[in-house]
Amino acid sequence: MTTRNQSSCDESEMELFSYLLRLGDNALILGQQLGASVGKGPELEEEMALANFALDYIGQARLFFGLAAEIEGKGRNEDDLAFLRDGIDFTNVLLVEQPNGDFAQTIARQFFFESFYLLQLRALRHSENSKLAEIAAKAGKEIQYHLRHTQQWLVRLGDGTVESHRRMQAGVDRLWQYTGELFEIDDLDRWAIDAGIGADLAEIRQTWLAEIKSAFVEATLEMPAGEWMAGGGKQGRHSEHLGYLLADLQFLQRAYPGAAW
Amino acid sequence: MYTQGLDQKSDAVDPQRDDEVRLRQFQARIDQEEKIEAKDWMPDAYRKTLIRQISQHAHSEIVGMLPEGNWITRAPTLRRKAILLAKVQDEAGHGLYLYSAAETLGVSRDELIDQMLTGKAKYSSIFNYPTLTWADIGAIGWLVDGAAIMNQIPLCRCSYGPYARAMVRVCKEESFHQRQGYEIMLTLSRGSDEQIRMAQDALNRWWWPSLMMFGPGDADSKHSAQSMAWKIKRFSNDELRQKFVDVTVPQADYIGLKMPDPDLRKNDETGHYKYGEIDWEEFMQVLAGNGPCNRERLESRQHAHAEGQWVRDAATAYAEKQAARQAAA
Numbered sequence: 001m002t003t004r005n006q007s008s009c010d011e012s013e014m015e016l017f018s019y020l021l022r023l024g025d026n027a028l029i030l031g032q033q034l035g036a037s038v039g040k041g042p043e044l045e046e047e048m049a050l051a052n053f054a055l056d057y058i059g060q061a062r063l064f065f066g067l068a069a070e071i072e073g074k075g076r077n078e079d080d081l082a083f084l085r086d087g088i089d090f091t092n093v094l095l096v097e098q099p100n101g102d103f104a105q106t107i108a109r110q111f112f113f114e115s116f117y118l119l120q121l122r123a124l125r126h127s128e129n130s131k132l133a134e135i136a137a138k139a140g141k142e143i144q145y146h147l148r149h150t151q152q153w154l155v156r157l158g159d160g161t162v163e164s165h166r167r168m169q170a171g172v173d174r175l176w177q178y179t180g181e182l183f184e185i186d187d188l189d190r191w192a193i194d195a196g197i198g199a200d201l202a203e204i205r206q207t208w209l210a211e212i213k214s215a216f217v218e219a220t221l222e223m224p225a226g227e228w229m230a231g232g233g234k235q236g237r238h239s240e241h242l243g244y245l246l247a248d249l250q251f252l253q254r255a256y257p258g259a260a261w
Numbered sequence: 262m263y264t265q266g267l268d269q270k271s272d273a274v275d276p277q278r279d280d281e282v283r284l285r286q287f288q289a290r291i292d293q294e295e296k297i298e299a300k301d302w303m304p305d306a307y308r309k310t311l312i313r314q315i316s317q318h319a320h321s322e323i324v325g326m327l328p329e330g331n332w333i334t335r336a337p338t339l340r341r342k343a344i345l346l347a348k349v350q351d352e353a354g355h356g357l358y359l360y361s362a363a364e365t366l367g368v369s370r371d372e373l374i375d376q377m378l379t380g381k382a383k384y385s386s387i388f389n390y391p392t393l394t395w396a397d398i399g400a401i402g403w404l405v406d407g408a409a410i411m412n413q414i415p416l417c418r419c420s421y422g423p424y425a426r427a428m429v430r431v432c433k434e435e436s437f438h439q440r441q442g443y444e445i446m447l448t449l450s451r452g453s454d455e456q457i458r459m460a461q462d463a464l465n466r467w468w469w470p471s472l473m474m475f476g477p478g479d480a481d482s483k484h485s486a487q488s489m490a491w492k493i494k495r496f497s498n499d500e501l502r503q504k505f506v507d508v509t510v511p512q513a514d515y516i517g518l519k520m521p522d523p524d525l526r527k528n529d530e531t532g533h534y535k536y537g538e539i540d541w542e543e544f545m546q547v548l549a550g551n552g553p554c555n556r557e558r559l560e561s562r563q564h565a566h567a568e569g570q571w572v573r574d575a576a577t578a579y580a581e582k583q584a585a586r587q588a589a590a
Contacts, residue, residue, distance in 0.1 A: 028339075031342075035333040035334055035342070035346060036333070036334050038326065038330045038333055038346070038349055039326050039327050039330040039561060039565065040561075040564075040565045040568070041565060041569065042565070042568065042569025042572035042573060043569055043572075043573060044323065044353055044356055044357055044360075045357070046569075046572075047326070047353045048350055048353040048354060048357070051346050051347075051349050051350035051353060052350050054333075054346050055343055055347055055350065058339055058342050058346060059343060061339060062339045062340070062343070065339070078339055079338045082339055083337075083338075102568070103568075103569070103572050156575055156576050156579040157572070157575050159579055159582065160574070160575025160576065160578045160579045161571065161574050161575050161578045163571050163574075163575075164571055164572065164574070164575030167571070245334075248334040248335050249334060249335070251335050252335060252336075252395055253337060253338075256453065256455060256456070259337075259453050259455075259456060260448060261337035261338050261341055261395070261445075261448060261449075261452075
């Protein structure tokens with residue numbers, strides 16, 4: 001490996017770094033959200049599942065950030081990337097920063113995201129970057145399990161009582177507008193696809209739609225009708241929720257700069 | 262995490278119900294260190310004592326998730342966040358096995374949880390104290406889990422088989438929790454002045470409540486004899502407390518923190534530390550519901566339970582529909 005400094009970090013490394021940050025940010029923000037729901041679950045088994053899923057996401061964020069930091073080569077580590085960037089530097093999709101809401105809204109968010117994320121990870125297993133492919137393979141096993149759990153709840157709530165059906169429908173209707181961004185292809189995604197590094201979002205969209213539709217049929221839910229889609233998270237333009245989330249997340253590192261924990 | 266003092270009030274044995282021959286045989290089995298299993302005959306009072314103790318222990322695990330859960334979103338590094346999440350997840354798991362162990366005695370989890378939510382059942386008083394800084398997460402692991410382990414290791418040899426076996430697994434995980442807590446304190450004690458202050462402040466606040474976890478002193482502990490005879494309890498409150506103090510004081514010395522007890526002295530003859538007077542009035546107040554967080558803790562659990570009602574109803578309704586569909590198919 002050649003030695004390099006900040007200025008010689010070549011362009012494709014910068015792209016790869018940014019691409020890994022997106023993946024890490026999605027995992028971190030969703031892990032943070034699930035972590036906040038601990039102690040509030042509808043039953044004990046679900047408390048365990050929520051903590052367990054949060055733990056998986058935090059673990060994945062560490063892997064993506066660790067690799068990103070290594071590729072960046074500026075001496076930053078996973079914690080610098082998680083705790084010392086501002087909201088406008090975060091590139092997670094808007095969906096993952098949406099509040100937990102009631103349990104149906106949590107399930108709607110998890111279902112939309114995880115059904116996408118699993119397909120993304122499966123594609124990333126074939127990434128030209130072997131380290132990314134390894135992380136994707138490991139994360140994919142975890143998310144496959146999450147998704148099974150989440151989808152079971154989607155169906156139980158959708159096809160449960162009148163109230164649970166109403167809440168589940170409201171949850172998916174509310175979050176539908178954030179699903180478009182999952183498949184938006186910007187310059188960075190285009191670079192990743194062309195370089196054989198990243199997932200082709202257009203390809204996985206078709207599979208995703210088919211899977212969503214079939215799950216909705218089983219859950220007796222209507223496909224949300226809204227056509228307008230929100231976006232911007234991947235470019236650092238977020239909802240107001242993210243600022244509060246980061247204030248909690250980053251508090252100690254910001255309050256005591258340079259301290260070891 | 263822990264059950265309050267293991268100082269259960271044992272129900273009076275009723276010779277009308279439990280004839281004397283069977284009682285003698287039961288005691289003989291216990292004396293020979295045989296395990297009592299769920300389907301074995303047992304005195305009604307033994308059953309009730311165990312249900313109360315195991316369920317209080319389970320409730321403590323569940324309520325104990327709250328003070329630590331308070332810092333999940335603010336953990337200072339991703340590694341610390343992951344460890345804390347794993348710990349809180351373990352606690353939910355402990356709650357689950359313990360409720361299952363209690364269910365073997367013929368009581369349902371729903372009933373037990375209802376007793377907790379309505380304030381009829383107790384949980385460990387230690388969780389009625391607030392977690393104010395990150396150092397509190399270290400102090401809870403080090404002191405609260407440390408005290409819990411002292412109480413729980415003897416429970417692995419408890420005469421009731423399902424409880425003893427559940428405790429084997431719980432103890433393994435608790436000892437990991439204790440180590441990670443101490444490691445947080447160690448790191449803070451080697452950190453900046455602000456971090457050292459945080460660690461010392463946490464020790465100051467958690468030390469005495471941790472000593473109270475062992476329950477009243479032996480002179481005031483009225484319910485131990487029967488539990489000892491039944492081998493539910495194997496050491497007295499004061500014996501366990503002393504063991505905890507003897508182990509913990511050198512750990513504090515090692516990381517340069519000062520115990521908040523001006524009367525603490527080592528007795529070179531016995532090798533034990535003599536500690537100052539515990540404020541039992543504070544203990545009684547916290548037990549009576551007047552600790553700093555009693556209301557919040559109970560309200561949090563009540564709120565989660567009430568908010569989850571429609572979810573549980575939906576799961577039941579769905580399961581019924583599925584069963585009906587399968588029957589029709």
